[in-house]
Amino acid sequence: MVKNLVIVESPAKAKTIEKFLGKDFTVLSSFGHVRDLSKKDLSVDIEKGFIPNYEISADKKKTVSELKKKAKEAEMVWLATDEDREGEAISWHLVEALQIDEKKTKRIVFHEITKNAILEAIENPRSIDHHLVDAQQARRVLDRLVGYELSPVLWKKVKPALSAGRVQSVAVRLIVEREDEIKSFVTDSAFRVTAVFEVPGKSPVSILNAELNKRFKTADEAKKFLLKCATAGFKVDTVEKKPASKSPAPPFTTSTLQQEASRKLGYSVAKTMMVAQQLYESGHITYMRTDSVNLSSLALSMAKKVIEKNYGENYIKTRQFVTKSKSAQEAHEAIRPTYLDRQEISGDNSQKRLYELIWKRTIASQMAEAKLEKTNIIISISTTSESFVARGEVITFDGFLKVYLESTDDEDAEVQKGMLPTVTKGDQLQRKEILAVERFTQPPPRYTEASLVKKMEELGIGRPSTYAPTISTIQKREYVVKEDRQGEDRNYTYLELLDKTVKEEIKTEKTRFEKSKLFPTDIGTVVNNFLVEYFVKILDYSFTADVEIQFDEIARGEKAWSEMIKDFYTPFHVTVENTLATSKKQSGERLLGVDPESGKNIYAKIGRYGPIVQIGETTDEDKPKFAGMKKGQSIETINLDEAIDLFKLPREVGTYEDEPLVVALGRFGPYVRHVNKFFSLEKTDDPMSITAERAIELIDKKRLKDKENTISEFPEDDTLKVLKGRYGAYISQGKNNFRIPKGKVAEELTYEDCLAIIEAAPTKKGFKKK
DNA sequence: CAGTGAGCGAGCTTCCGCTTGACTT
Numbered sequence: 124m125v126k127n128l129v130i131v132e133s134p135a136k137a138k139t140i141e142k143f144l145g146k147d148f149t150v151l152s153s154f155g156h157v158r159d160l161s162k163k164d165l166s167v168d169i170e171k172g173f174i175p176n177y178e179i180s181a182d183k184k185k186t187v188s189e190l191k192k193k194a195k196e197a198e199m200v201w202l203a204t205d206e207d208r209e210g211e212a213i214s215w216h217l218v219e220a221l222q223i224d225e226k227k228t229k230r231i232v233f234h235e236i237t238k239n240a241i242l243e244a245i246e247n248p249r250s251i252d253h254h255l256v257d258a259q260q261a262r263r264v265l266d267r268l269v270g271y272e273l274s275p276v277l278w279k280k281v282k283p284a285l286s287a288g289r290v291q292s293v294a295v296r297l298i299v300e301r302e303d304e305i306k307s308f309v310t311d312s313a314f315r316v317t318a319v320f321e322v323p324g325k326s327p328v329s330i331l332n333a334e335l336n337k338r339f340k341t342a343d344e345a346k347k348f349l350l351k352c353a354t355a356g357f358k359v360d361t362v363e364k365k366p367a368s369k370s371p372a373p374p375f376t377t378s379t380l381q382q383e384a385s386r387k388l389g390y391s392v393a394k395t396m397m398v399a400q401q402l403y404e405s406g407h408i409t410y411m412r413t414d415s416v417n418l419s420s421l422a423l424s425m426a427k428k429v430i431e432k433n434y435g436e437n438y439i440k441t442r443q444f445v446t447k448s449k450s451a452q453e454a455h456e457a458i459r460p461t462y463l464d465r466q467e468i469s470g471d472n473s474q475k476r477l478y479e480l481i482w483k484r485t486i487a488s489q490m491a492e493a494k495l496e497k498t499n500i501i502i503s504i505s506t507t508s509e510s511f512v513a514r515g516e517v518i519t520f521d522g523f524l525k526v527y528l529e530s531t532d533d534e535d536a537e538v539q540k541g542m543l544p545t546v547t548k549g550d551q552l553q554r555k556e557i558l559a560v561e562r563f564t565q566p567p568p569r570y571t572e573a574s575l576v577k578k579m580e581e582l583g584i585g586r587p588s589t590y591a592p593t594i595s596t597i598q599k600r601e602y603v604v605k606e607d608r609q610g611e612d613r614n615y616t617y618l619e620l621l622d623k624t625v626k627e628e629i630k631t632e633k634t635r636f637e638k639s640k641l642f643p644t645d646i647g648t649v650v651n652n653f654l655v656e657y658f659v660k661i662l663d664y665s666f667t668a669d670v671e672i673q674f675d676e677i678a679r680g681e682k683a684w685s686e687m688i689k690d691f692y693t694p695f696h697v698t699v700e701n702t703l704a705t706s707k708k709q710s711g712e713r714l715l716g717v718d719p720e721s722g723k724n725i726y727a728k729i730g731r732y733g734p735i736v737q738i739g740e741t742t743d744e745d746k747p748k749f750a751g752m753k754k755g756q757s758i759e760t761i762n763l764d765e766a767i768d769l770f771k772l773p774r775e776v777g778t779y780e781d782e783p784l785v786v787a788l789g790r791f792g793p794y795v796r797h798v799n800k801f802f803s804l805e806k807t808d809d810p811m812s813i814t815a816e817r818a819i820e821l822i823d824k825k826r827l828k829d830k831e832n833t834i835s836e837f838p839e840d841d842t843l844k845v846l847k848g849r850y851g852a853y854i855s856q857g858k859n860n861f862r863i864p865k866g867k868v869a870e871e872l873t874y875e876d877c878l879a880i881i882e883a884a885p886t887k888k889g890f891k892k893k
Numbered sequence: 894c895a896g897t898g899a900g901c902g903a904g905c906t907t908c909c910g911c912t913t914g915a916c917t918t
Contacts, residue, residue: 134913160908404913
């Protein structure tokens with residue numbers, strides 16, 4: 124018999140809270156939302172005023188029936204879901220789905236998971252805020268209407284199975300537009316002059332690095348300047364010293380954790396979230412999906428103690444940070460270690476590293492500012508009015524820097540400034556080296572997963588729980604790809620002042636190497652340009668912010684949610700209809716030139732399965748010929764010769780065991796086919812030039828691997844095998860696979876055993892997914 | 894896991910936000 128049933132969203136939270144409440148309380152979790160709009164169709168009755176058709180989510184049926192049973196027994200149901208729009212809605216959906224009388228419920232909220240906070244929450248219950256629930260329903264219905272009306276437009280006008288939505292389409296837009304900026308960027312260059320001076324009369328030799336206070340547009344100007352320096356004297360003109368200080372960054376939110384883990388540990392956002400989830404479940408950190416930088420009073424006092432013990436009292440500075448982001452809903456604390464006195468934890472390497480990062484960031488946020496002394500030394504040149512400047516920085520008190528320094532996205536950041544030698548006004552300096560090197564302006568950087576999340580957060584698009592899934596969706600739809608791309612060679616002019624002359628050299632450097640950056644694909648570009656043209660409003664960077672203002676009005680009870688949705692939907696739906704009626708099929712088609720063999724046009728465009736090249740017109744009586752593109756090729760960059768090459772596939776490269784070896788491009792990349800078996804080429808193999816020897820090598824390698832994975836084979840049926848797979852042994856027959864029942868040993872299975880298992884296996888059709 | 898791409902047409906695809914296991918064969 125349950126007296127009081129408390130329902131929270133997360134099972135880990137339930138476990139913790141149960142310890143704080145006496146035995147009169149049972150704490151269970153809903154595992155997030157329990158009901159949603161049906162996936163099958165729109166599930167919004169537009170005619171009747173946008174009535175949503177909710178159903179219990181397939182994976183929540185069990186949870187709901189258990190909660191329902193317990194709720195029935197309980198005298199009181201305490202709805203303790205998160206204090207935000209979604210949390211309020213979850214509470215309401217629970218009341219509906221569990222069919223409890225709302226009078227038998229109390230709504231409670233707490234910001235930190237401490238005994239006091241929870242007991243206080245129990246003392247101050249309220250009822251469900253139906254205005255807030257309505258704001259969530261508006262959000263949900265708007266997203267459904269946008270997603271389920273826009274996506275089918277893409278199926279008709281671009282390619283089946285594509286998707287569009289309020290969040291993902293804007294994320295793609297950011298990447299496509301950044302690429303456009305990079306393409307249209309005009310590189311400019313100027314000569315940066317640097318000098319190395321020796322301060323005379325010091326032992327050991329004292330060196331001063333300085334930079335000229337201006338840059339020269341041309342090599343001639345730079346050369347002229349260097350020649351002036353040849354005969355010049357250099358003198359310390361002024362020495363300026365300024366104190367400065369640096370403050371620590373606030374503790375982690377989901378977005379900043381993803382950014383720092385990406386920069387410092389090289390984790391993808393998905394990996395960061397996976398590891399953080401493990402840390403959360405093992406009780407090491409607080410909740411990892413949050414937009415709040417707030418720390419509980421308990422955490423603040425713990426931090427103070429730890430800092431005092433480890434670093435001393437003068438390193439303490441207790442701070443409460445305020446969340447800047449407007450979209451923040453602050454249902455949780457910042458991400459921090461549960462026990463700040465634990466600097467290290469047990470776990471695997473990924474967990475240890477992420478935990479360490481979180482620990483340092485949290486502790487540093489409660490530490491004193493670093494004190495610096497910045498020094499500028501201005502060096503005059505006797506033959507000209509320009510001057511050199513040497514900048515130095517000395518840490519006089521390290522403060523939080525003892526523990527942690529936030530990294531930046533800026534890849535071209537200056538090298539760290541160091542200490543400068545002591546000089547005084549009037550000192551003569553000896554020139555050791557003066558260089559003028561041509562430097563180039565940089566186009567804006569491409570997004571990484573983490574810098575895209577940062578941008579999305581700034582725009583208020585997406586939530587902590589959706590950043591990682593959204594980034595995976597836009598890659599799964601093949602709108603963007605994450606990859607490394609080599610920089611290109613670029614020449615620059617290098618001028619060095621010798622004794623009385625200037626040495627000029629042309630040197631070569633690589634342009635920026637792009638590591639794990641997001642690039643738009645052809646499909647991403649075509650879809651984005653189409654959506655931006657026809658659905659300006661949805662694709663506008665401020666669309667989400669605009670609707671959020673209205674959701675807030677609904678939450679305050681100033682507006683009915685169905686009215687807001689009606690105002691949005693009526694013109695939106697007209698646009699959808701007009702677009703379907705008037706827009707052409709979007710293929711991104713580009714004419715590459717004329718095929719010398721047939722005299723027909725060759726085009727690059729998007730086909731049903733991705734980018735293709737085409738010889739001839741689709742309107743011709745003769746069917747045009749098609750060929751898929753290789754990885755790395757794109758409609759925009761492919762040239763005529765490369766396109767003609769693609770039609771050379773499939774090609775026979777030789778024979779093996781008296782059977783032909785055929786190389787071609789498939790859905791999953793280049794392969795060699797041999798007796799109806801496919802063998803993937805490796806990254807370094809080029810389908811255009813691969814030899815029979817290499818193809819045979821690949822085949823033998825694959826055969827050996829298959830053999831190693833084979834546990835048993837049977838003379839009765841050569842399509843039937845017992846194999847070793849990722850998840851253990853299984854039975855394979857032709858294209859079907861079957862699991863081996865528990866208690867049977869794979870190695871001992873006979874042919875008859877296998878047949879019996881296959882016979883007993885549930886048929887695929889009867890096994891409906893979800 | 895793969896050999897297509899027009900056309901015909903049925904039947905399918907799709908959103909965002911909250912949360913984890915069950916499961917992969």
